[in-house]
Amino acid sequence: SSSLHQFATKVASLAQKLAEILAEKSGKKSTFFQENSLPSTCYLRLNRYPPCPIPLFGLMPHTDSDFLTVLYQDQVGGLQLVKDGKWVAVKPNPEALFINIGDLFQAWSNDCYKSVQHCAVTNPAKERYSVAYFFCPSYDTVIESCSSDKPSVYRRFSFKEYRQQVQEDVQNYGYKIGLPRFLV
Numbered sequence: 001s002s003s004l005h006q007f008a009t010k011v012a013s014l015a016q017k018l019a020e021i022l023a024e025k026s027g028k029k030s031t032f033f034q035e036n037s038l039p040s041t042c043y044l045r046l047n048r049y050p051p052c053p054i055p056l057f058g059l060m061p062h063t064d065s066d067f068l069t070v071l072y073q074d075q076v077g078g079l080q081l082v083k084d085g086k087w088v089a090v091k092p093n094p095e096a097l098f099i100n101i102g103d104l105f106q107a108w109s110n111d112c113y114k115s116v117q118h119c120a121v122t123n124p125a126k127e128r129y130s131v132a133y134f135f136c137p138s139y140d141t142v143i144e145s146c147s148s149d150k151p152s153v154y155r156r157f158s159f160k161e162y163r164q165q166v167q168e169d170v171q172n173y174g175y176k177i178g179l180p181r182f183l184v
Helices: 003-024 031-038 104-109 159-173
Strands: 043-049 058-062 068-073 078-081 085-088 098-101 117-123 126-134
Touching: 003 031, 003 126, 078 126, 098 126, 104 159, 126 159
Parallel strands: none
Antiparallel strands: 043 126, 058 117, 068 098, 068 126, 078 085, 078 117
16 A cells, blocks of 8 residues: 555665664764665565464564664554563554664674564454564675674674575574574
């Protein structure tokens, strides 16, 4: 629909601007995202969580495998994240967007920014909806965590290599291992 297209266009622009600001704040080249992100590798996902009387994960605990995620959630709630080692519910605000740092930004920023583990839980009585925009680079983009003040935490890798490793780990182990696979 045209409203979904408008939403995607606006959040794509927002994600680009946020990534550039975060890059500048960490002393890195802000044009990196403009030069390495393609609309064809970024995507929008619509999520529907039916009501469930038994508390279940609508989305298992995970980190996002992108640069940034822009999330809109309805007033029902269900998004949780890990803060100080504990799961914390994110209070829903239909007037706001939730911005999440992804694994690639964590690696690129040399751990300056962290990809936060999060999940979605079902509501016993109400249906829940969310819309997530995933800001991703081209598959050939090389992620390097270079920093002038500390050695690289992660080895060089491409987005394609990262996605393939994540898919392989999920297939072999049932879950994503993620960035620990790419430590120096």
